[in-house]
Amino acid sequence: MTQDTFDYVIVGAGSAGAVLAARLTEDPGVSVVLLEAGGEAEGDEVMIPAAFPTMFKTKWDWNYNTTEQKQLNNRRAYWPRMKALGGCSSMNAMIYIRGNSADYDSWRDQYGATGWGYDDCLPYFRKSEDNERLAGPLHGRGGPLHVEDRRYTHELSHLFVDSAVSHGLKRTDDFNGASQEGAGQYQVTCKGGRRWSTNEGYLKPARSRPNLTVTTGALASRIELDGERATGVTFRQDGVEHTVHATREVLLCGGSINSPQLLMLSGIGPGNHLAEVGITAKVDLAGVGANLQDHPVVPLLWYTRGITDLAQLNNVRNFARWKISGTGPLSSNVGEAGAFFGSRDGLVAPDIQIHAAPSGFYDNGMHEPTSRMFTAAPTLVSVASRGSVRLRSADPAWHPAIDAAYLEDQTDLDALLSGAKQTWEMVTQGALASYLDKPWNLPADPSDEDLIEHIRTWAQTLYHPTSTCAMGSGEDAVVDAQLKVRGVEGLRVVDASVMPAVPRGNTNAPTIMLAEKAADEIRKSS
Numbered sequence: 001m002t003q004d005t006f007d008y009v010i011v012g013a014g015s016a017g018a019v020l021a022a023r024l025t026e027d028p029g030v031s032v033v034l035l036e037a038g039g040e041a042e043g044d045e046v047m048i049p050a051a052f053p054t055m056f057k058t059k060w061d062w063n064y065n066t067t068e069q070k071q072l073n074n075r076r077a078y079w080p081r082m083k084a085l086g087g088c089s090s091m092n093a094m095i096y097i098r099g100n101s102a103d104y105d106s107w108r109d110q111y112g113a114t115g116w117g118y119d120d121c122l123p124y125f126r127k128s129e130d131n132e133r134l135a136g137p138l139h140g141r142g143g144p145l146h147v148e149d150r151r152y153t154h155e156l157s158h159l160f161v162d163s164a165v166s167h168g169l170k171r172t173d174d175f176n177g178a179s180q181e182g183a184g185q186y187q188v189t190c191k192g193g194r195r196w197s198t199n200e201g202y203l204k205p206a207r208s209r210p211n212l213t214v215t216t217g218a219l220a221s222r223i224e225l226d227g228e229r230a231t232g233v234t235f236r237q238d239g240v241e242h243t244v245h246a247t248r249e250v251l252l253c254g255g256s257i258n259s260p261q262l263l264m265l266s267g268i269g270p271g272n273h274l275a276e277v278g279i280t281a282k283v284d285l286a287g288v289g290a291n292l293q294d295h296p297v298v299p300l301l302w303y304t305r306g307i308t309d310l311a312q313l314n315n316v317r318n319f320a321r322w323k324i325s326g327t328g329p330l331s332s333n334v335g336e337a338g339a340f341f342g343s344r345d346g347l348v349a350p351d352i353q354i355h356a357a358p359s360g361f362y363d364n365g366m367h368e369p370t371s372r373m374f375t376a377a378p379t380l381v382s383v384a385s386r387g388s389v390r391l392r393s394a395d396p397a398w399h400p401a402i403d404a405a406y407l408e409d410q411t412d413l414d415a416l417l418s419g420a421k422q423t424w425e426m427v428t429q430g431a432l433a434s435y436l437d438k439p440w441n442l443p444a445d446p447s448d449e450d451l452i453e454h455i456r457t458w459a460q461t462l463y464h465p466t467s468t469c470a471m472g473s474g475e476d477a478v479v480d481a482q483l484k485v486r487g488v489e490g491l492r493v494v495d496a497s498v499m500p501a502v503p504r505g506n507t508n509a510p511t512i513m514l515a516e517k518a519a520d521e522i523r524k525s526s
Helices: 017-024 049-055 101-109 118-128 155-167 198-206 255-265 271-276 316-325 410-427 430-435 448-458 508-525
Strands: 005-011 032-035 064-069 075-079 129-131 145-149 182-185 212-215 219-226 229-237 240-252 300-304 337-341 352-357 373-380 388-390 401-403 436-439 491-493
Touching: 005 017, 005 229, 017 032, 017 198, 017 508, 101 118, 118 129, 118 508, 145 198, 155 182, 155 337, 155 352, 155 373, 155 410, 155 430, 219 240, 219 255, 240 255, 255 388, 300 410, 337 410, 352 410, 373 410, 410 430, 410 448, 430 436
Parallel strands: 005 032, 005 240, 032 212, 064 401, 129 145, 240 491
Antiparallel strands: 064 075, 182 337, 219 229, 229 240, 300 373, 300 436, 337 352, 352 373, 388 401
């Protein structure tokens, strides 16, 4: 780095930070430094869609764990988060889901996030998107984020959709269309059968610009404040502290764990809690680190018969096929098919999403498969429980305390139980049933009590934490509708932490949309 002063300092080169860096540097008169704690996102394990679980608990991973979760038999839940350029878009399962239109309208109407209704957000979903198959008023062509139908779909995924349809769900070829409900195959953020992260789509094309400086291996330790104004960021690199200064704004894009952590390390957060770890509150903001939400998922697995599965097809021959042509089983994102439906009548939108995989996937895929299996995992995508992120130390190298508060609200357990029962019914009937042998860790006809115990024993994260720096107009809001931190000038948060409520679906596409919209807002106010 040859300079220490820039117009904008961006912290975090993930799903949002990479977008901001690319969009802001489209103006050659603007200088940006992008700080990333991890490194370059290079390697086959990053680019092979089916390989994403192999990055868990490796050099790529922040390797977080929650506190003991009372409703999950006092287990700690492992939370992988990518530590490299592109952030979790370089590690996720690449499912392209925007959420339900009701999500964004509730941000506006329920939380006071003016300008964030669905009609406000749709243009930015379209702006970001380069959809290979879909177009028209709801989809984009030519954006940086390539979206395609997978180059490979296992027969079990087709059979799952057929069974869900025979169970009563409608068949859909677009979960991001006019209606979210139904069953179908997921589109993915891939290009030619290879992962297409925000690093690939946004950051790499921008890195040749002289007004963009990308600094890796930079662990942010605090935001510098001059009175009530953010003036820069101090970070650690190779054991040495450096400070970069922002003449316009500091843009915090660390995600739902790192963003509230850095705010609190900087004295911006709940004063009583900061005092517990020896930090003086400079801006007392009770909402920082509160309101944590995540999608819990329950793995329901069956042994299969008379058919292959993905794990069996993971071999040298298929690796060579992927390497040459981007096709074959390794171009699968594992969670190939799915469905959206309501756990009960009277809901404004679906609250259950199924992730179906033609293989055995549980405990974050950390176990070597020993048998051919199929997974149908009901996921609660509208959650009532609220957790928190809190500091354990004033040292930025310490992981914070993450309490997901899974199923603390009884409504969540009731909904997840209903989702599991409906999933069980649709999978064990219809076209798929003849290929299923016996269920894994459950009886053939489980009772409610069996399923509840299974939920408490095996439920895990779907990797979608949000809302720890929530946007809105209420007293607990951390940022306003322009994503400016309350009580601080020159500081915004732009990532999934500002979502007032977690969207109904995978959160990567909404995070990218949010950053696209924020980039326009930042340019307007500069």
